[in-house]
Amino acid sequence: MMVVASTSGAAAALATVLLVVAARRRGGAYGLLAAGAVAGLLTLLLGLVGAVLLLNGGDRHQDPRTDLATVVAVGMSLSGLLSCAGLLRLPGVVGTRAAAVRLVLDGVIMGTALWFVGWVVFTEPTRLLGDVTPMACLPILLATATTALSAGLTLTIVLRVTRPRRRLAGLAVGITGVSAGGLGLASGLCQGGLALACTGALVLAGGLLTCALVGWDPGPLGSVDVDEVRRDSGYAFVPMLAMALSAMYHLLRHGDFDAYGIVAGSLEGFALVARQHVTLRDLRGYAGRLAEREAHFRELAHSDPLTGLANRRGLLRALHQAIGDRGRCVLLALDLDGFKNVNDLHGHDAGDAVLVEVGNRLRGNLRPGDLPARLGGDEFAVLMRARPEEALRVAERLLGVLSRPYDQPGGPVFLSVSIGLAGDAGESDVEVLLRNADLALRYAKQSGKNRVERYDVAYDTLLRRRTTLEHELRGAIERDELRLAFQPVVAVPSVRPVGAEALLRWHHPELGNVRPDEFIPLAEECGMIARLGNWVLHQACHQLSRWLADGHDVWLSVNVSPRELHAPQYVDQVADALRAHRVPPQRLVLEVTEHTVADDVDELIARLSALRLTGVRIALDDFGAGYSSLGQLRRLPIDILKIDHSLVAEHEPVRPVDRDGPAFAPMVDVVMRLGHQLGLEVIAEGVTNRTEMAAVVAAGCRFGQGQLFGWGVPAEHLEAMLEAATSGARPAPLRPALPPAPAPRGPSAPDPTSEQVNRVAEDDQSSSGVIPPSNI
Numbered sequence: 001m002m003v004v005a006s007t008s009g010a011a012a013a014l015a016t017v018l019l020v021v022a023a024r025r026r027g028g029a030y031g032l033l034a035a036g037a038v039a040g041l042l043t044l045l046l047g048l049v050g051a052v053l054l055l056n057g058g059d060r061h062q063d064p065r066t067d068l069a070t071v072v073a074v075g076m077s078l079s080g081l082l083s084c085a086g087l088l089r090l091p092g093v094v095g096t097r098a099a100a101v102r103l104v105l106d107g108v109i110m111g112t113a114l115w116f117v118g119w120v121v122f123t124e125p126t127r128l129l130g131d132v133t134p135m136a137c138l139p140i141l142l143a144t145a146t147t148a149l150s151a152g153l154t155l156t157i158v159l160r161v162t163r164p165r166r167r168l169a170g171l172a173v174g175i176t177g178v179s180a181g182g183l184g185l186a187s188g189l190c191q192g193g194l195a196l197a198c199t200g201a202l203v204l205a206g207g208l209l210t211c212a213l214v215g216w217d218p219g220p221l222g223s224v225d226v227d228e229v230r231r232d233s234g235y236a237f238v239p240m241l242a243m244a245l246s247a248m249y250h251l252l253r254h255g256d257f258d259a260y261g262i263v264a265g266s267l268e269g270f271a272l273v274a275r276q277h278v279t280l281r282d283l284r285g286y287a288g289r290l291a292e293r294e295a296h297f298r299e300l301a302h303s304d305p306l307t308g309l310a311n312r313r314g315l316l317r318a319l320h321q322a323i324g325d326r327g328r329c330v331l332l333a334l335d336l337d338g339f340k341n342v343n344d345l346h347g348h349d350a351g352d353a354v355l356v357e358v359g360n361r362l363r364g365n366l367r368p369g370d371l372p373a374r375l376g377g378d379e380f381a382v383l384m385r386a387r388p389e390e391a392l393r394v395a396e397r398l399l400g401v402l403s404r405p406y407d408q409p410g411g412p413v414f415l416s417v418s419i420g421l422a423g424d425a426g427e428s429d430v431e432v433l434l435r436n437a438d439l440a441l442r443y444a445k446q447s448g449k450n451r452v453e454r455y456d457v458a459y460d461t462l463l464r465r466r467t468t469l470e471h472e473l474r475g476a477i478e479r480d481e482l483r484l485a486f487q488p489v490v491a492v493p494s495v496r497p498v499g500a501e502a503l504l505r506w507h508h509p510e511l512g513n514v515r516p517d518e519f520i521p522l523a524e525e526c527g528m529i530a531r532l533g534n535w536v537l538h539q540a541c542h543q544l545s546r547w548l549a550d551g552h553d554v555w556l557s558v559n560v561s562p563r564e565l566h567a568p569q570y571v572d573q574v575a576d577a578l579r580a581h582r583v584p585p586q587r588l589v590l591e592v593t594e595h596t597v598a599d600d601v602d603e604l605i606a607r608l609s610a611l612r613l614t615g616v617r618i619a620l621d622d623f624g625a626g627y628s629s630l631g632q633l634r635r636l637p638i639d640i641l642k643i644d645h646s647l648v649a650e651h652e653p654v655r656p657v658d659r660d661g662p663a664f665a666p667m668v669d670v671v672m673r674l675g676h677q678l679g680l681e682v683i684a685e686g687v688t689n690r691t692e693m694a695a696v697v698a699a700g701c702r703f704g705q706g707q708l709f710g711w712g713v714p715a716e717h718l719e720a721m722l723e724a725a726t727s728g729a730r731p732a733p734l735r736p737a738l739p740p741a742p743a744p745r746g747p748s749a750p751d752p753t754s755e756q757v758n759r760v761a762e763d764d765q766s767s768s769g770v771i772p773p774s775n776i
Helices: 002-026 029-056 065-089 097-122 140-160 166-191 194-216 234-252 259-301 312-324 339-346 348-364 388-402 430-446 458-473 516-526 529-549 570-581 594-598 601-612 630-635 645-649 666-677 690-698 715-727 754-762
Strands: 330-337 371-376 379-384 416-423 452-454 482-491 496-508 512-514 555-559 588-593 617-623 640-643 681-684
Touching: 002 029, 002 194, 029 065, 029 166, 029 194, 065 097, 065 140, 065 166, 097 140, 097 234, 097 259, 140 166, 166 194, 234 259, 312 371, 312 379, 312 430, 330 388, 330 430, 339 348, 348 371, 348 379, 348 388, 379 388, 388 416, 388 452, 416 430, 430 452, 430 458, 458 516, 482 529, 482 715, 496 516, 496 529, 496 715, 512 516, 516 529, 529 555, 529 570, 529 588, 529 715, 555 617, 570 588, 570 601, 588 601, 594 617, 601 617, 601 630, 640 645, 640 666, 645 666, 645 690, 666 681
Parallel strands: 416 452, 496 555, 555 588, 588 617, 617 640, 640 681
Antiparallel strands: 330 379, 330 416, 371 379, 482 496, 496 512
């Protein structure tokens, strides 16, 4: 007995000291655990005193053992309640007061069931402990209730604790051990059971030591999972089943239910009702939060997070509602022109700021009831319940509003906007209305941007033709539907062909002849231009090699699109074509338009320089129709200037000042002088009549191209022209393979006389180098 007393006392004292130290170090819940441990230690010491008295014998009614048993029961109840309170306040056990209430109610349900089962087992008629059953000490009922509640609460926590489980589960087991040990100690003192008292003392000390070890360990405790939806009320079924089975067993043994059993059953029922009420309230709150979140997410799903405008889903929802209400509505499709440059030059943060400002301007310049939306990127839309005429006025106002500068830290940003307008026109299909607005927007983009276009039925025809052309163009090379036509370049005034320009033609078996200005831009947009250009390059080199093999001293020019020119592999393609067809490089001329110069001059110079290293000649086409400056012209590595038809035909020929001579085209004369100063040859394009040819000749231009000399013709027709020119009496040009080197013009170099020009004009019908316009 003394060994048990000293062992349990020492263990309990050590545990209490450890918990007190842990409480001073961590505070909070550990303070309650330490207070419970102190109460348990004092109770243990009193119980050991009672055990010593029990060991010394004597009449139970004449010694203080009964009073000590009562004090031990009360002390252990206090210790258990303090320990359970500390357990509930530990981090991770309960997060809110509602969770604490649910956990306590679950513990009451579980503890009441344990107490009821114990009452059935330890009372009449079962009397599991027999004569040792502490029936004479009514205060022990308090200890049994506390022990049952502690066991129920800790069991509930142990079943719900998540990983890591070890520390929190150990603490729960330790608290249960303290309560159970105190109950055993009090029961042993009351009924004179020395063995039961000693066992209770050891269990109590072990429980305190377990609690102390958990409190001293700095590792993670773990957390309690309180799931109010899936399994939070599932622990009520097992306790109720246990109470029902034990009640049936008690009745089968002819037992009676006294007040204690009735109180326990009533408490279980009230606890269950309270728990279900809490669960129902939690579920209602949970359902309310779900509804709020659903509404929030539904709003997020129908709004743009950047601008706060409606997104595509929100616009579609409003469109369906507007059309379903049988109301007339108009849809504006907006697209910012040049927005990509904002992201490239100023960064995406600046681009986002511009988009936010666009959204603000849309909101501030629309009527009440109009719905602005951002569909993605720099695409916006506005849904209006209005007549098309009224919507058109709003769209015109938006053009000015959205074109105002956007202030940014790096300086103002200037943008324009293109708008497509489509009315429902009684349509009940939302997709049709969206498609019509997109078609109108596309037409506004293609028509020069920064404008408003109303939808027209003709756009459908254009779209269907465009789609058909794109589809058929992809197989045009394989179906052998493409041909090259050759427009002669002649020397003037002799009008003898010295070269040609290769022109691509497409004849479709069903669509007929498709114009180049229709399918060439389409090929550039759909990515087919590289294949077409490579095919043209090889076909032109093949034809040129045949002409050279037949003895014709000619050169051939091929047009190059900007996308081809900026492709890294294009220089290699040109070199491969020349090598494959054995064409001298100087016989091939690559023509780039003046519009190409406006894109990226430095990169263009690098590309053209690399092409000239292969030996080919470079011509700047349509000079005078673009935006190239004189400074750029001096930097460009080119050999030939081709004067645009607008400079040839736009002005009336003028007479020389203070000297005799034929009338000449003034702009052609200026370009001629500029070209000669830069060491370039000049070709006049678009010569359509004798008057224009005479003016070009008078200005000093020695090469011409245009309707007067022949349209694009098949290769055999041009061969006939070359044969006729070779057998004719007209002199061959000085440099038939390439345009002759320019000769300086001055007072000593007289202009062609009017007699020479008129003679050329009169003989053009019979000239071997010219196809008369009537035969074109």
